[in-house]
Amino acid sequence: MTTPLRIGIAGLGTVGGGVFRLLRTHRELLQARTGRPFEIRGVSARSRRRERGLDLSGVEWFDDPLALARHPEIDVVCELIGGSEGIARELVTTALAHGKPVVTANKALLAHHGGELARLAEAHSVTIGWEAAVAGGIPVVKALREGLAGNRIRRVYGILNGTCNYILTQMRLTGRPFDQVLAEAQRLGYAEADPSFDVDGIDAAHKLALLAAAAYGLEPDFAAVHVEGIRHVTPLDIAFAEELGYRIKLLGVARLTEHGLEQRVHPAMVPHEAPIAQVEGVYNGVTVEGDFVGTTVYEGRGAGAGPTASAVVADLVDLARGVRLPVFGVPAEELRPPTPLPMSRHEGCYYIRLQVVDRPGVLAEIAAILRDHAISIEALIQRARNPGRGVPIVLTTHEAREGAMVTALDQIGALTSVLEPPRMIRIEPFADGDPAV
């Protein structure tokens, strides 16, 4: 095949600009690797006049991105606009309906409408490439759909949001509270002016829903993801975690159990020696446990123009080579929405921090409540003394049911000797998964 791959790029922001630059920089390399020239046939963005530092000569400008999606001389549409609704969704739908494959970095769109779009794509015998939607340049979607396709996936989990990981890393290194570190991250451009998409875990939850879909051949089910962000993590919790041998990360975890699909995003304590604990700053890391392969780990930059462009172009290379995979790893007619496992049925270990009045008998009250819910204490730290006043108590538990833990914490929080709402952070032991054979 020496016919060119004619590409339309919709959106020329950070990611779109990066894709444009990569395609121009590596024109010869891409042709050598695929046997086909890559041609940027058209682009579309909100403002034609904005200075982007891109040489757009010889590239058709489309004021209307939908016209780009319909254009007969465009073979593939890169949707790099973003957002789960509106023009991005319309663009993708239009391109697919016109029999054009789509490559996108849009996690929100796929997390909300992935099943429907996968069916539309396959009805028109094309596919959607979305490597760039999860973990930036790390080819983890390819690992899940292809490289580990011979495995039943036991669990997939990871650090999926670089902003949160940067903030948590800085909080640990500097001992400063969330608000201060967030403000600094905003100054440095690592966090948005409105940071809630990142710090409240929504972005990570979008990505987790997509990873789960690829791992288990299911429709993405964003609505079923249990989501907690990092606003409540304090320097005190980080210090206690270090003392206990853990590091706090915003994790996304997906696991298909016999009772349903567990999907959760929340701050978690991971052991210092776990590979994922070493993933610091703006880096992302994903661990995939397969029954034959055992534990595999993937790390790299989770965002930015270069890494995201690398992933977008990887999907274009696949298309140029004639590779056409089902969007979520199984044919769309077999895609089903998952049965969600309610978070109350999650089983795991817990870190609990309480601010209590320092007087005899308080600990007995707390221990009795935990006992009544069949929760056993693994470790307890009560270091400071402040007779008659408030001191922190930290305890960790053996494996317990989340539902029982939530009820117990409600009761503990209602004790008159407990001065603040209890803080709870889940602990993930992440023992190495050995291969089955």
Next chain:
Amino acid sequence: MTTPLRIGIAGLGTVGGGVFRLLRTHRELLQARTGRPFEIRGVSARSRRRERGLDLSGVEWFDDPLALARHPEIDVVCELIGGSEGIARELVTTALAHGKPVVTANKALLAHHGGELARLAEAHSVTIGWEAAVAGGIPVVKALREGLAGNRIRRVYGILNGTCNYILTQMRLTGRPFDQVLAEAQRLGYAEADPSFDVDGIDAAHKLALLAAAAYGLEPDFAAVHVEGIRHVTPLDIAFAEELGYRIKLLGVARLTEHGLEQRVHPAMVPHEAPIAQVEGVYNGVTVEGDFVGTTVYEGRGAGAGPTASAVVADLVDLARGVRLPVFGVPAEELRPPTPLPMSRHEGCYYIRLQVVDRPGVLAEIAAILRDHAISIEALIQRARNPGRGVPIVLTTHEAREGAMVTALDQIGALTSVLEPPRMIRIEPFADGDPAV
């Protein structure tokens, strides 16, 4: 496509047995993921009577593996025999010449004959899958040929031999010497009775030549790999490395420079905080630096039945889905042997350990020789005192040319005050590669 993929497996040892078990265990999963049944049509191994714990009913037995390779009802041949010559090579050649794709875990075969076999494969419009040949179940070949195909690769390096990594890890943890730890590894089955393939770096060099080929679209050139094993690493060097903030790993490093392809396998000191330093025991880890993606890291089990079977089956899944990639990432007619960069032109930092007579002036002699070769000292440790007798001196250098270092060490070794041949270990700083954009 609902026609079955009819598989022939040649070799039923650890890996072949693992592939057989995986295909049987995940029959439904593989069909769901590819839309095609996977059928084990035939097997071949040396002894039919050997007990392997495999249910071979319904599978045709071939005493002659070449008959399996020629059989018209076999669509793909898995070569899991091993060895760079003899029956494995004949089998692969026969299968390709009969227009059958081959999937293999055989790094020796491809490192020696990869270019020739790639051309034969493409002449018959088929391909060779070799994910299992490097780093076990970690899909790093897929990452290089596909997931990072939009990047110029700045460097690829990794821990490619689990036996060596296990030995080095154990030496560090126990302080015991190489011979003792090797003997223990042999008892535990982590090292072969004849360990030289592993501990002398040959196996890692095979894998490195293949990674370099995939990264740069070149013929594998095993003969040009500079190879040193781990027999000379001592507990003393490991202790000094820890003190200096480094961990000693057997590394394979490939880098295409303007003067040629650098390929080297040798013990190296890597900073504690580098992700690759955290890859311990039998695990493998590979780092790929691309100009757009920046640094990406891949970790997992590098050997064993399950992980290797996972990789073999990933290649079978690609074939079942109709994916057919050029063997080394570019069409075979464009494959060229690399221009090797001689090791003498390598530039890097060095750790040097000397056993010298403890008397004034010795250090001045050594420093003068280094100065004469334009090698500058970065740090020096001379801790013990033993006037008139032997004491160890350790020094590390700034970046220097290997050729100059080798000459300097020859001259230093010839000094009468230097009691043993100097020990040299290269230091790899591995600063994070930022993306280009």
